[in-house]
Amino acid sequence: MPGTDWARSFLQRHKKDISQKVASNIQRARANVSREDIVQYFENLSETLKHIPACIIFNYDETNVQDDPGKQRLLVRRGTKYPERICNFTKTPTTIMMCGSASGVLLPPYVICKAEKMWKQWIEPGPKDEPCCNNRCCSVGSRYNRTQHGWMDAQTFTDWLESAFVPHAKSLPRRNVLIGDNLLAV
Template sequence: MPRSQETLEKCLSEVLDGKNQAAKKYNIPKGTLMNKIHGRHIKTHGGQTVFMKGEEEDFVEGLITCAKWEFPLNTLDLRLSAKAYLDRIGKSSRFKNNFPGYDWAKSFLVRHKYNLSDRLSNIIKRSRAAVDAEMLSSFSEELTKTLEGVKPEAIFNYDESNLSDDPGKKKLIFRRGVKYPDNVINFTKSAVTIMLCVSANGDILPPYVVYKAANLWNS
C-alpha cells in the first residue's frame, strides 16, 4: 500500500475512534476525511483508469478463460479487445481511435499482477495437449501389470527431447502461477532430436541424435 494511502487509513481509523486531532496530526484536510467516511468522490491515487474496476476484472476473467481453453492471448489481443469494447458501448476515451497503446497493456498487467502474467509460451501439438489425467492413470495401471516379475536390468525407458531451431515462442497472457504456459497449435518448427534410453537399474545407453539433414559435416 502506498505511504500516502497508509497514512490516510491511519488517520481515518483515529477519527472514527473519536480522536479529533487526527486531521491536524497527519496534516490531512477535514473535508477529505469526511468525503472518505461518507463515500463521496472516492478515487484511486494517481491517474484514473479508462475502465471501471468491474470492467477491468471482466477483462482479467476473459484472459484467464482464453488461456484455460488453450487459446491464450497476447498484449495486442488485449488492446484489440479493449478497443472493440469501447466501440461497442459507444464510449469515447483518451486513446487515439479508442485503441489503447502498448504502455496501457503493460500497466494493465502490472495492476493485475497477482492474477495475470505474460510469459513465453511452450509450443506443443494438439495431440499432446489432449492427454489427460485419466489416460495417464490408465497407462500407469497397464504398465504395472505388464512389468510384473520383470527384472530391472531388462526394463528400459526411452525418451526424446527436441531442440528447436526456430521455436516461434512469444509472450502470451496466462493466469498467475500457471505451471505450463502452453500454446497449442497444429504444427511445430523443425528441431534436432536427442534420444536417451536408460534401464531401471541405472544403465545408460549412448545418446542418439537425429538431425533434419540428408548429409552432415564430419565436425
C-alpha cells in the first residue's frame, strides 16, 4: 500500500501537471450546472433585456460575513491539554444586501445583524454616501434589521424590498427589472 512518502514523491515527479489547492465546498445542484447551461442563461438574458435601458435593470445579492475573535496564546499550567478562553461570543454572522443598476447606480446597503432586538448604537451613524436619488428611499442611507441567526430570510427580504427597492423603483419613469439569486429558496 503506498504511503505518504510515495504520495509526496508522486506529486514532486508530476509538479508540472498537478498541484494541490484548497477546495471550495459547493452544493451538488450547483456542481451539476454545465457550462452550456450558463451560456444559454446569459444568451436568454441578453435577448430579454436587449431593448431595456441599463438604468432600470437592477441586480441584488446578499453576502454573509462573520467576525472572528480569533485564537490567542495563553499561559497555562503545564499538562493542560485543551486551554480555553471564555468569551460571550464565538463567531457572529452579519448579512449585507447590496443592489445596483446596470448603469452603476448603487442603492444604500441593507444590513442584517444577529440579535434579539436592534440597538440604536449599532445603526448610528451608519454608512451614508451620496444618495443615488434625493427621495427618502435613498437619502436616509443604510437600512438595518435583525434576525435570530443573522441571515436573510423571507421576512427581512420583504422588508428590504418594500422599504428600499420598491420606493426607489417607483421614482423611476417606468417598470424595472430586478434580477437576484436563489435567496428565497429557504
